[in-house]
Amino acid sequence: MIAPFTFSGLPRIIFGRGTISELPALTGSFGKNVLLITGIKSFNTSSAFEKFKETLNLKKAKFYHVSFSGEPTPQIVDEIYQEYSAKSIHVVVSIGGGSVIDAGKAVSAMMAETGSVTDFLEGIGTKKISGCKAPFIAVPTTAGTGSEATKNAVLSIVGEQGYKKSLRHDNFVPDVALIDPELALTCPKEITAACGLDAISQLIESFTSTKSNPITDSLAINGLFFAFNSFKPLMKGSLDDVRMREMMAYSSLVSGITLAQAGLGTVHGIAGPLGGFFHIPHGVACGSLLPGVMKRIVAALKKTDEKAIVGKIAKIGRVIENHPDKSDIYHCDLVVETLEEYIELSGLSRLGFYGISAEHIEKIVDASDNKNSPVQFSKEEMIDIIRERL
Numbered sequence: 001m002i003a004p005f006t007f008s009g010l011p012r013i014i015f016g017r018g019t020i021s022e023l024p025a026l027t028g029s030f031g032k033n034v035l036l037i038t039g040i041k042s043f044n045t046s047s048a049f050e051k052f053k054e055t056l057n058l059k060k061a062k063f064y065h066v067s068f069s070g071e072p073t074p075q076i077v078d079e080i081y082q083e084y085s086a087k088s089i090h091v092v093v094s095i096g097g098g099s100v101i102d103a104g105k106a107v108s109a110m111m112a113e114t115g116s117v118t119d120f121l122e123g124i125g126t127k128k129i130s131g132c133k134a135p136f137i138a139v140p141t142t143a144g145t146g147s148e149a150t151k152n153a154v155l156s157i158v159g160e161q162g163y164k165k166s167l168r169h170d171n172f173v174p175d176v177a178l179i180d181p182e183l184a185l186t187c188p189k190e191i192t193a194a195c196g197l198d199a200i201s202q203l204i205e206s207f208t209s210t211k212s213n214p215i216t217d218s219l220a221i222n223g224l225f226f227a228f229n230s231f232k233p234l235m236k237g238s239l240d241d242v243r244m245r246e247m248m249a250y251s252s253l254v255s256g257i258t259l260a261q262a263g264l265g266t267v268h269g270i271a272g273p274l275g276g277f278f279h280i281p282h283g284v285a286c287g288s289l290l291p292g293v294m295k296r297i298v299a300a301l302k303k304t305d306e307k308a309i310v311g312k313i314a315k316i317g318r319v320i321e322n323h324p325d326k327s328d329i330y331h332c333d334l335v336v337e338t339l340e341e342y343i344e345l346s347g348l349s350r351l352g353f354y355g356i357s358a359e360h361i362e363k364i365v366d367a368s369d370n371k372n373s374p375v376q377f378s379k380e381e382m383i384d385i386i387r388e389r390l
């Protein structure tokens with residue numbers, strides 16, 4: 001039986017090596033007034049950026065450039081949109097990691113609104129966002145969040161009263177997602193690891209989500225195939241191998257598509273508050289939690305008769321390494337073992353490095369949830385999941 005589902009829009013996807021050269025013409029197709037948002041490093045000093053600016057100048061485009069560092073806050077979004085909303089911006093272009101893309105997505109949405117973006121954030125604001133926006137082009141330079149294909153922008157305030165909340169509307173899926181895997185070639189191992197583990201978390205959580213559907217299932221398992229074939233080589237030193245970058249960039253894109261449709265699970269349900277209370281990169285939070293969450297999902301399922309979801313997790317295991325003579329449970333355990341190996345290979349710091357200690361766990365768990373996980377964990381189980389990564 002196929003349960004009823006909806007599948008909302010996708011961006012126009014332009015994927016492949018060298019496609020960054022198409023960006024000036026693409027940008028021009030929306031109009032002459034361009035607002036470009038980037039991070040403060042990497043792309044700003046690249047030859048691709050120089051070429052992009054040159055071409056826009058040749059086309060006599062009016063070109064405004066804003067850059068920022070860290071994760072986007074409501075204040076950053078407000079400052080950018082308030083400064084540029086009167087300049088008849090025809091298109092907003094974000095070139096950078098997930099934070100930069102989320103900022104651009106929120107700025108493009110706020111071009112049609114007044115007030116603060118905080119007023120429209122889920123769980124925080126009381127106003128309803130209209131869904132009108134300036135056209136938006138997303139160009140990821142890392143492979144992880146999949147934000148180039150999602151309909152939400154995550155904004156955060158970090159600290160005691162911190163939060164990570166979404167500005168969401170079906171119309172906020174970027175108009176164009178331009179993914180050039182060559183842009184990620186200079187991404188260092190630590191960021192590659194965190195982003196890659198975020199993409200893998202998103203693919204696994206959307207595939208096992210209680211809201212998955214046959215389309216997201218096909219896409220997620222395909223995304224996982226490419227992620228499993230590239231993550232290990234990248235961690236073992238193939239950072240400058242464009243074929244590996246290509247596979248991970250594709251996995252990330254697909255993870256954005258599937259999470260936007262099927263939602264996520266406990267890993268993201270805990271990673272949200274973790275990122276609100278502490279300065280911990282989203283991918284590090286997800287990667288750190290993923291093995292512990294999957295270990296407990298598999299352990300819980302072994303005690304039940306939930307054959308469908310066991311079969312799905314086993315399918316992930318068979319993508320890693322198919323043993324036709326072995327059982328579904330064998331392949332479920334293989335998933336957990338592989339994720340534990342990945343976190344070791346990644347060399348990511350433990351949660352304690354980001355200032356998280358035992359005394360904080362209860363507060364984090366109180367703000368966490370299981371989202372669409374096939375197994376709903378108790379507060380005590382969530383405490384254990386966090387504690388073992390301190």
Ligand SMILES: [Fe+2]
Binds near residue numbers: 282
């Ligand atoms: Fe994520």
